[in-house]
Amino acid sequence: MEKKVYLDNASTTYVSSEVMAEMLPCFNAIYGNANSVHSYGRDASAIVDRARDRIAHAINASKSQEIYFTSGGTEADNWAIRGIAHAYSNKGRHIITSQIEHHAVLDACKRLEEEGFEVTYLPVDSHGLVKIVDLLHSIRKDTTLISIMSVNNEVGTIQNIKAIAKIAHDYDVIFHTDAVQALGAIKLDVQDMEIDAMTLSAHKIHGPKGVGCLYLKNGIRIENLLEGGSQERGKRGGTVNVPAVAGFGKATEIAVRDMSINQQKLRNVREYFLKQVGDNIELVSLNGHPLQKVNGIVNLSFDMVDKESLLMLLDMEGIAVSAGSACTANSIEQSHVLKAMGLDDEKANGAIRFSFGKNNSKHDIDHCVEALKKSVEQLRSISALTKAGRK
Ligand SMILES: Cc1ncc(COP(=O)(O)O)c(C=O)c1O
Incomplete structure (x- = not known):
């Protein structure tokens, strides 16, 4: 069979066997409704509590009750942006975010604009970093929320989250970060980084799809997301997906436990990849921050x-x-991220994301670079012919 190589780990990852082992009993042996008072329910509820504890511990939340399970990163982002904006709308109706956020944040902000809120979309520099001076200039008396992603999903740039959160608090503004691409890649400590609300998702870290969470610091108000049940402290009703939550808890524990070893592996693979590309293919440029990146x-x-x-x-x-x-x-849409970073059309149109996983080998990279060289040469010869024909 033809060799296949998966280099799209920022899009999603396979579920690891340790995570699957954690999930499996929750499909049949422990199948109770975590909300039921009887022993079946209590057993399921204990599993949900354990997952909540694991995630709280992984991000240094002061209480497990600060973790609210959701159906993933998109739901948590939408909830954070709209839920916090609505809860504080008496104080003000101005939100600050960046131009390079995931659409889950950008589109939630657009919805708020339709409701009469004002949103400032901060530009970024050519490396994809939000400039602190721009942030300072954009804060107003009626600003209630700043949402800046920890790690960009297209180029991997890491924002100065601690500094941004500090500024938000100096001006009495709530700070949310989408940390979907950051979990397992950089250290996340919500207390040290002064984060009020944070979005996480399981399927980027070898957990199941369709589950994530919103960390919400005790005392921060948010409008309820779903009515109709007492689950998630009444804020997000609906029977909890116990297997998914169990898998998310385990995946988070492993991602943090193995972070330094995984990052070393990924660094080696990345350096090898860049060297091979540099040695074999001309006219290639790197997008994103040269150092401050995952x-x-x-x-x-x-x-x-x-x-x-x-x-x-x-x-x-x-x-x-x-x-x-x-x-x-x-x-494929034109990338709003590369556009915000100021790439010209040709560079943006020829941009590809390679995202590595803990199991990618040098052999995978060799295979990829060989195919890349062949394909790029093929496309360039057509492009040269087309250009010559047009002359
Ligand atoms: C930065 C970022 N935020 C949010 C999401 C959405 O997460 P989910 O797929 O769990 O809805 C993604 C997924 O691609 C992402 O990369």
């Missing part, structure tokens, strides 16, 4: 190459990578 994400622009065609050719060679931005109706 090890698992590399975004490269290939001059004279169309990313959609490159993705297709690589897929035919068994290499799974991504354009980093969302696909709609089988075509």
Whole structure:
């Protein structure tokens, strides 16, 4: 069989066997409704409590009750943005975020604008960093919430979260961060970093899809997300997905436990990949911050190459990578992140995201770079012919 290589780990990851082992009993042996008072319910509830404890411990939350389970990162982002904005709307109706956030944050902000809120979308520099001076200038008397992502999912740039949170608090503003791409990649300590609300998701860290959480610091108000049940302290009603939550708890525990060893592996793979690309392919540039970035994400622009065609050719060679931005109706949108970083159309149009996982080997990289070289050469020869034909 043709060799396949998965280099799209920022998109999702496989569920690890340790996580699956944690989840399996919750499908049949321990199948109670975690809300029931009888022993079946108490057994299920103990599993949910354990997962909550594990996640709280992993991010140094002061109480497990500060973790609210959701159906994933998108739900937690939407809830944080709209729920906090609504809960504090008597104080003010101005929100600050950045132009490079995930659409779960950006589209929630758009919805708020339709309701009459005002939103400032901070620009970023060419490395994808929010400038502190821009943040300071944008804070107003009626600002209630600042939401800046910890790690960008397309280019891997790490924001100065602790400094941003500190500024938010100096001005008595609540601070939320989307840390979906940060969990397991950088240390997250909500107390030390002064984070009020934080979004996490399980499937980026070898946990199941469709589960995540919102960390919400004790005392921060939020509008209820779903009415109709007392689950999640009445804020998000609905029977808890016990297997998913159990898997999320275990995946988080492992991601934090193994972080330094995994990061070392990813760093080695990334450095090897960049060296191989540099030695074999010309006219390539790196997007994102050269140093302040996670090890698992590399975004490269290939001059004279169309990313959609490159993705297709690589897929035919068994290499799974991504354009980093969302696909709609089988075509790939122009990346709002690369645009905000000021990339010209050619660079943005030729940008591909390679995201590594803990099991990727040098052999995988060799296979990928071989296919990449062949595909890029093929596309460039067509592009050169097209340009010559137009002259
Ligand atoms: C930065 C970021 N935020 C939010 C999400 C959404 O998370 P989920 O897939 O769990 O809804 C993603 C997933 O791609 C992400 O990368």
